[in-house]
Amino acid sequence: MEFELQANDPNSSARAGKITTGHGVIETPIFMPVGTVGSVKAVTQSQLKDEVKAEIILGNTYHLYLRPGTAVLEEAGGLHKFNGWDRPILTDSGGYQVFSLSNNRKLNEEGAMFQSHIDGSKHLFTPENVIATQRTIGADIIMAFDECPPYPSEFLYAKKSMELTHRWLARCVKAMGETEPKYGYEQSLFPIVQGSTYKDLRKASSEFIASMECDGNAIGGLSVGEPEEQMYEMCAVCTEILPADKPRYLMGVGTPWNILENISLGVDMFDCVMPTRNGRNGMLFTSKGVVNIKNKKWATDFSPIDDGIDCHSSNFYSKAYLRHLFVASEILGLQIASVHNLAFYLHLVKQARQHILQGDFQSWKNEMIPILKQRL
Structure with a gap:
């Protein structure tokens, strides 16, 4: 994998870059749609390419390990061939999902023992077998196995958790060095900074990860319930230390305004289930603000969902029609809303990139955020 830094915004830490992988080029800043089980919910691969204009998607190791399982994925030739996506894929290591199963998992030095949410069967994730699983899935970018501490966390718990994540990372790096990619293209490992909301822990973790x-490199353990300002503060601590010549990925973030603020702090890559999850519940992010499409006020609004972005679904369907689909519980409504929200997110990061290249990102961002936050 190669990363080329192409421009820096003169009034912030925002940057534009280019990541080259075995499955193509990713222009940064970038938003990555989440395809947890090998599918971005309610969105086809052709829609991801043609309407959303996605350059990379995510898969999740925990879910893909349980279903369809590594044997099926290996026989298929990896996730790219299994789901028909020929552009880059990043896999989350499953650490966050194991963390979220707090009542059904046990952590120790070896790894994490957990019970499947599907059938209750017991499994052990270790740094070594998580790397092997991601090799088999066939991700272009593989995440290190980590523990994501909850918010809030006591300092001592957060420190011990971070130190465990660091020891697991050393084992992940060793496992990557001792194994080969399965399908004829390179695979890259991204470690994850932890440390909860403690500046000194974030600083120490960033220094260890950089070493x-x-x-x-990735920043994890944020957007888990802490106030937005605390997220930005912790992110800034990390981006000041993580090397400028490597891409920086902020995991699980967030709203459109969260993304713009974190771009200004020097983050290059984002993912979040928000555009699809909120879309399926009738919340649309648009170039004029946030829309609850279920509201009666849209019943006779025959204007496009959003003519400010380049997306067929956003331009072709009216707000009135989309509201009708939601009121009638038609599945097509979930698809249109999901495609629109993802297309808007990709449009937003592409706009951000253009303004970084033009040198006026910070002033554009400050104008955009109040618009994006307003409820229509």
């Missing part, structure tokens, strides 16, 4: 000299 591992991996192809890129």
Whole structure:
């Protein structure tokens, strides 16, 4: 994997870059649609390409390990061939999902023992077998196995959790070095900074992660309930330390305004279920603000969902028609809303990139955020 830094905004830490992988180029800043089980919910791969204009999607190791399982994925030739997506894929290591199963998992030095949410069967994730699983899935970018502490966390718990994540990372790096990619293209490891909302822990974790000299670096454990300002504060601590010549990925963030604020802090890559999850519940993010499409006020609004972005679904269907689909519980409504929200997110990060290249990102961002936040 190669990363080329192409421009820096003169009034912030925002940057534009280019990541080259075995499955193509990713222009940053970028938003990555979440395809947890090998599918972005309610959205086809052709829609992801043609309407959303996605350059990379996510898969999740925990879910893909349980279903369809590594044997099926290996026989298929990896996730790219299994789901028909020929552009880059990143896999989350499953650490966050195991963390979210707090009542059904046990952590120790070896790894995490957990019970499947599907059938209750017991499984052990270790740094070594999580790397092997992601190799088999066939991700272009592989995430290190980590523990994501809850918010809020006591300092001592957060410190011990971070230190465990660091020890697991050393084992992940060793496992990557001792194994080969399965399908004829390179795979890159991204470590994950932890440390909860403690500046000194975030600083120490960022320094340790940077010292591992991996192809890129991630910031985890944020957007888990802490106030937005605290998220930005912790992110800034990390981006000041993580090397500028490697891509920086902020995991699980967030709203459109969260994304713009974190771009200004020097983050390059984002993912979040929000555009699809909120879309399926009738919340639309648009170039004029936030729309609850179920509201009666849209019943006779025959204007396009959003003519400010380049997306067929957003331009072709009216707000009135989309509201009708939701009121009638038609599945097509979930699809249109999901495609629109994802297309808007991709449109937004592409706009951000253009303004970084033009050198006026910070002033544009400050104008955009109040618009994006307003409820229509």
